Amino acid sequence: MPEEKAAFTLDREINSVLATDCGSTTTKAILIEKVGDEYRLITRGEAPTTVEAPFEDVTAGARNAIREVEELTGRTLLDEKGVITPRRPDGTGVDIYMSTSSAGGGLQMMVAGVVKTMTAESAARAALGAGAIVMDVIAVDDGRKPHEKIQRIRQLRPDMILLSGGIDGGTITHVVEIAELISAAEPKPRLGIGYNLPVIYAGNKDARPHIKNSLSKKVDLRVVDNLRPVLEKEVLGPAREEIHNLFMEHVMAQAPGYNKLMSWTPVPIMPTPGAVGICMQTASKEYDLSVIGVDIGGATTDVFSVFGEFFNRTVSANLGMSYSICNVLLETGVANIMRWIPFDINEGELRNRIRNKMIRPTTIPQTLDDLIIEQAISREALRLAFIHHKSLAVGLRGVHRQRTIGDTFEQTGSGETYIDMMDLGLLIGSGGVLSHAPRRAQAAMMLLDAFQPEGITMLAVDSIFMMPQLGILSTVHPKASMQVFDRDCLIKLGTAIAPTGPSGGAKDGDPCVKVELEVDGKTIVEEVPYGSIKLIKLEDGKKAKAIIHPSRQFDVGKGHGHTLETTVNGGVVGVTIDARGRVFDVPQDKALRNKKLVEWFTAMNLYPEDLLKKYAQV
Amino acid sequence: MAHAYTPGLKVTERAVIRKTRRLPLLGEVLVQQGAAVSPDTIVARTNIPGNPQTVNVANSLGVEPEDIADFMKVKTGGSIKKGEVLAEYKSFFGLFKHTVTSPVDGVVEMISTVTGQVTLREPPIPIEVDAYIDGVVEEVLPQEGVIIKTEGAFIQGIFGVGGETQGVIRVAVEGPDDILDEAQVKSDDKGKIIVGGSLVTAAAIKKAGEVGALGIVAGGIIDSDLIEYLGHDIGVAITGHEDVPVTVIITEGFGRMRMAHRTFELLKRLQGFRASINGATQIRAGVMRPEIIVPGYQPQEVAKEQDLSQGLVPGTPLRIIREPYFGQLAEVVDLPPELQVIETEAHVRILRAKLADGTIVTVPRANVEIIEA
Numbered sequence: 001m002p003e004e005k006a007a008f009t010l011d012r013e014i015n016s017v018l019a020t021d022c023g024s025t026t027t028k029a030i031l032i033e034k035v036g037d038e039y040r041l042i043t044r045g046e047a048p049t050t051v052e053a054p055f056e057d058v059t060a061g062a063r064n065a066i067r068e069v070e071e072l073t074g075r076t077l078l079d080e081k082g083v084i085t086p087r088r089p090d091g092t093g094v095d096i097y098m099s100t101s102s103a104g105g106g107l108q109m110m111v112a113g114v115v116k117t118m119t120a121e122s123a124a125r126a127a128l129g130a131g132a133i134v135m136d137v138i139a140v141d142d143g144r145k146p147h148e149k150i151q152r153i154r155q156l157r158p159d160m161i162l163l164s165g166g167i168d169g170g171t172i173t174h175v176v177e178i179a180e181l182i183s184a185a186e187p188k189p190r191l192g193i194g195y196n197l198p199v200i201y202a203g204n205k206d207a208r209p210h211i212k213n214s215l216s217k218k219v220d221l222r223v224v225d226n227l228r229p230v231l232e233k234e235v236l237g238p239a240r241e242e243i244h245n246l247f248m249e250h251v252m253a254q255a256p257g258y259n260k261l262m263s264w265t266p267v268p269i270m271p272t273p274g275a276v277g278i279c280m281q282t283a284s285k286e287y288d289l290s291v292i293g294v295d296i297g298g299a300t301t302d303v304f305s306v307f308g309e310f311f312n313r314t315v316s317a318n319l320g321m322s323y324s325i326c327n328v329l330l331e332t333g334v335a336n337i338m339r340w341i342p343f344d345i346n347e348g349e350l351r352n353r354i355r356n357k358m359i360r361p362t363t364i365p366q367t368l369d370d371l372i373i374e375q376a377i378s379r380e381a382l383r384l385a386f387i388h389h390k391s392l393a394v395g396l397r398g399v400h401r402q403r404t405i406g407d408t409f410e411q412t413g414s415g416e417t418y419i420d421m422m423d424l425g426l427l428i429g430s431g432g433v434l435s436h437a438p439r440r441a442q443a444a445m446m447l448l449d450a451f452q453p454e455g456i457t458m459l460a461v462d463s464i465f466m467m468p469q470l471g472i473l474s475t476v477h478p479k480a481s482m483q484v485f486d487r488d489c490l491i492k493l494g495t496a497i498a499p500t501g502p503s504g505g506a507k508d509g510d511p512c513v514k515v516e517l518e519v520d521g522k523t524i525v526e527e528v529p530y531g532s533i534k535l536i537k538l539e540d541g542k543k544a545k546a547i548i549h550p551s552r553q554f555d556v557g558k559g560h561g562h563t564l565e566t567t568v569n570g571g572v573v574g575v576t577i578d579a580r581g582r583v584f585d586v587p588q589d590k591a592l593r594n595k596k597l598v599e600w601f602t603a604m605n606l607y608p609e610d611l612l613k614k615y616a617q618v
Numbered sequence: 619m620a621h622a623y624t625p626g627l628k629v630t631e632r633a634v635i636r637k638t639r640r641l642p643l644l645g646e647v648l649v650q651q652g653a654a655v656s657p658d659t660i661v662a663r664t665n666i667p668g669n670p671q672t673v674n675v676a677n678s679l680g681v682e683p684e685d686i687a688d689f690m691k692v693k694t695g696g697s698i699k700k701g702e703v704l705a706e707y708k709s710f711f712g713l714f715k716h717t718v719t720s721p722v723d724g725v726v727e728m729i730s731t732v733t734g735q736v737t738l739r740e741p742p743i744p745i746e747v748d749a750y751i752d753g754v755v756e757e758v759l760p761q762e763g764v765i766i767k768t769e770g771a772f773i774q775g776i777f778g779v780g781g782e783t784q785g786v787i788r789v790a791v792e793g794p795d796d797i798l799d800e801a802q803v804k805s806d807d808k809g810k811i812i813v814g815g816s817l818v819t820a821a822a823i824k825k826a827g828e829v830g831a832l833g834i835v836a837g838g839i840i841d842s843d844l845i846e847y848l849g850h851d852i853g854v855a856i857t858g859h860e861d862v863p864v865t866v867i868i869t870e871g872f873g874r875m876r877m878a879h880r881t882f883e884l885l886k887r888l889q890g891f892r893a894s895i896n897g898a899t900q901i902r903a904g905v906m907r908p909e910i911i912v913p914g915y916q917p918q919e920v921a922k923e924q925d926l927s928q929g930l931v932p933g934t935p936l937r938i939i940r941e942p943y944f945g946q947l948a949e950v951v952d953l954p955p956e957l958q959v960i961e962t963e964a965h966v967r968i969l970r971a972k973l974a975d976g977t978i979v980t981v982p983r984a985n986v987e988i989i990e991a
Contacts, residue, residue, distance in 0.1 A: 146672045150670055150672070173683070173733050176732040186670075214728075318853055326851070326854070330853040349873075351872075352840070352872040356871045359871060359872075363985045364982050364985065365940070366960055366985060370941050438963035438964040
């Protein structure tokens, strides 16, 4: 089970749940009810978030979103005090209400540790896992001089700082040195002028008296268990729990209207990404699969991964599709965006278009060319966010990690990523560009191009981004949460079969993989050459027995040239046999690249045929 | 979201404008409610703690951290000047002397016997907040700042760089289609805010900086020209803190884009007036757009207030803000309630609009903004 638990236990039977997520721009409400034996999504409503002026009261937006649910169901859920709970005999109200929030910039943290790749990295993982944006990581060995670090700490106005360092019983000098830098900087919180900044100390327990001596007069110091009590072990739970407590006490309490919202619900409000992480962990356990999830928003892209007991979340704070779209351009370069566009476009024109999307972030593509450009940018944002994630989803560095899950994983004590794409079972995409792609195949293709899953992987998108609400619900009612997740939240796109390789010098068109699918008593056989894609229709809800024969330079999980027998799931797109190789790249030559793009897009039925024919002629 | 529409940017001859002027830390408010202020009036002041400096005395003297208190020449709370001896260690009966001097003027704030570090605090740094605009103090926020109220012309841009400044408006082009190039920037434009039409070039911005102009307002800018001016690319839409001599405000977008007629005409009428401008832009929840404020401007005839409470209705003037009609001005013809399929195959809410040449086009509602008066 996930580490984070809401400080709430059910004291009654729950048949109806109302949950909201107060996002930075939109507040979304969902109503879940027990229908027969299972919990289902009944309806949803949304309204602009009202944290900012002129409203400055988050409950106004929550009321508007809930009112939309009321209108759609014809039921009364609100009264002048808030959400009516528990449900009354006359049908008004719900059994429980709960909420997540990322409004007002979410939770912004600075973390500090002694060694950048050890305690500081553990602290960053604790903060990210709790749903924070990490503004900076300060460490003794981060290459900055003491005065530069002090300057940086002063400039940032985080919501809180997490300080760690040293193993229990080890040297205290270095962690006290960092505490002294924080003390010297006298950092101020982002919200609440005149309040002391919360600092969580989760380092060497022997240093606590000195840390208190340095910091307690200047900040609101909280002390929790060391997150690296010994080098070989990382214990993030207590730090994450304290982050959630402080999020409620400081950040939420300072944000307009949250005190009122908190009074509506017995379940502590949770940061949106923290709740999504819990949802992913519950799903991984439920399906018994390794899961990667991505949420691409306007400002940030969050990536979550659950491999065995390892859960990680990263947030790429400046990779997004509107507010930070220009940063995608800046980080990847215009050539990397243009490589996914099968038609000629002037570079300057493309740059101006991207900038205009940044300054008018709520606009949507009206033309197909514009849609293709936007989906090209999203491939790069997703790709970069995943690279970032892999760099943090690593084993403990420099030590022999305690092997707690048997021999499933290779020893990654050298700091290698434990993201094993061949082991990945479910890849979930979320965020407007994926969830609202006009053709579902477009979402599947963006996920395939950006993440390049290997072997057999189920692809899915979140239909209406209700994972935050389902995450918080799973802390009090996991069964209801998972039933809705499976039936109403996930849109299963289908299964991707992607051989890795080639191990030698295979050429485009050489044999790559032969797939036999047994569907409704009939066997479909497809031989897909290297460099190509083939889509086989297999409806959502259907399963097919698959015998997959990779050629000798390719591997689908059993070794080069070894046959895999398995069962694959259908979906709204179907079964995609992606024989482009792993890792693949698009051709450098522009004419050849355009030809291949059109070929792949046609195979996936990605865009209208007429348009693709037009591109093919150019 | 029944009332979802993009409100658009304000372009108005007469508005009540309120500006909150707030200190970054608690401090002292220097003006009283009702006081008249001008842009350079200091309305609030505070001292932020001086810069800290750390000196590792234990390392420099070659002694153990726990012993450094014995060698300090200045104790906690004591003042010290730059170059004065902070700590001293004599060995071999005073034969060898090691000293550490202070790198700054300041006060000894902390002597750490754990790390051997000494923290010195430089004198406090005064921070002042000015009024930015001509107006009256409407409300005092105790210890934090004030709200200043004024009436006058108010124009919002779509994107800007550079911070707050004041200058006299000069329209440098004939019409909203014209490009503001270096030839239009005059040697006597010092202290001016220069208005262009559809585009401002990098050369014009450079020359404006050379002659001492303080601001530029234009319809569009080429992406690469902006990068050239700033010396770096912009990744995230948070601006206003750039260290640039000229604040640049773009009213329409990137590329060559004709300035909206209404904006251009108003700026023409404001020629010769002193304006307060700010390029700061933040595009996220709590959107902040660049602005041009001319306090005290009295239009000859005040236009009727536009009623936006109903959002988009037939006849509402709007601007299309995405391809394929990007930048064109139009008027709502009708607003079908049901979702419709557009070229991308997405099902969206649309509207039909009449372009300036009379053509009726279909546009997603998300891709228009109301031209606000």
